[in-house]
Amino acid sequence: PEDAQVFAISYDGQSLDFSLGELKSSFDVQETDLLGAHLILKMLLNMHSTLLMGLMNRFESNIMTYVRPSNSKLIDRSIRYAQLLLKEQGIEIPYQVLVNDCFNLMESCSESEPIVLKLFAHHNTQN
Numbered sequence: 001p002e003d004a005q006v007f008a009i010s011y012d013g014q015s016l017d018f019s020l021g022e023l024k025s026s027f028d029v030q031e032t033d034l035l036g037a038h039l040i041l042k043m044l045l046n047m048h049s050t051l052l053m054g055l056m057n058r059f060e061s062n063i064m065t066y067v068r069p070s071n072s073k074l075i076d077r078s079i080r081y082a083q084l085l086l087k088e089q090g091i092e093i094p095y096q097v098l099v100n101d102c103f104n105l106m107e108s109c110s111e112s113e114p115i116v117l118k119l120f121a122h123h124n125t126q127n
Contacts, residue, residue, distance in 0.1 A: 009041070016041055058114070061088060065116040069106060078102060082119035093123050 005021045016027045016037065027044065029037040053059060058066040063084060069075040079098045086093055098119060105118050 011037060011041075016044070018044075060117065060120075061085060063116070065114045067114075067116055068111060069102065069115050075099075075102060078115050078119065081116045082123075085116070085120045086123055089124060091123060098123075 008017075008019045010017045011029075014028070014030045016029055018025045018027075027040065029040055032040070050064075053064055053066065056066075058064060061084075063081045065081065065085075067074055067078045067081065069078045079095065079102050082102075083093060083095065083098055101122055102115065102119055105122060106115060109115050109118055
């Protein structure tokens with residue numbers, strides 16, 4: 001898109017520098033080694049994505065509902081998150097039932113749809 005801006009991260013051994021258009025921020029990492037700087041970067045990027053998901057209302061009951069189940073780990077996470085949301089409603093669904101339903105729902109789910117909420121709604125309306 002023509003209004004897109006470049007988000008850049010640079011590391012010079014002394015600091016992690018972030019820029020987005022005219023916005024700039026720097027984090028001093030000179031007291032740490034390369035591994036420490038990498039861990040700081042990972043924590044900052046995790047916080048950034050979590051804050052963005054919050055701004056986009058992609059949380060439900062402190063659970064990130066917009067998980068794209070693209071591998072086994074994320075499929076399991078989607079199922080467990082749906083199971084937690086259902087349990088809050090007093091609905092107990094066996095894990096294996098949710099696995100089967102998750103795979104069935106994934107076939108009709110677009111990449112932009114929250115599979116966690118779709119799986120939750122599927123069982124929340126059945127009970």
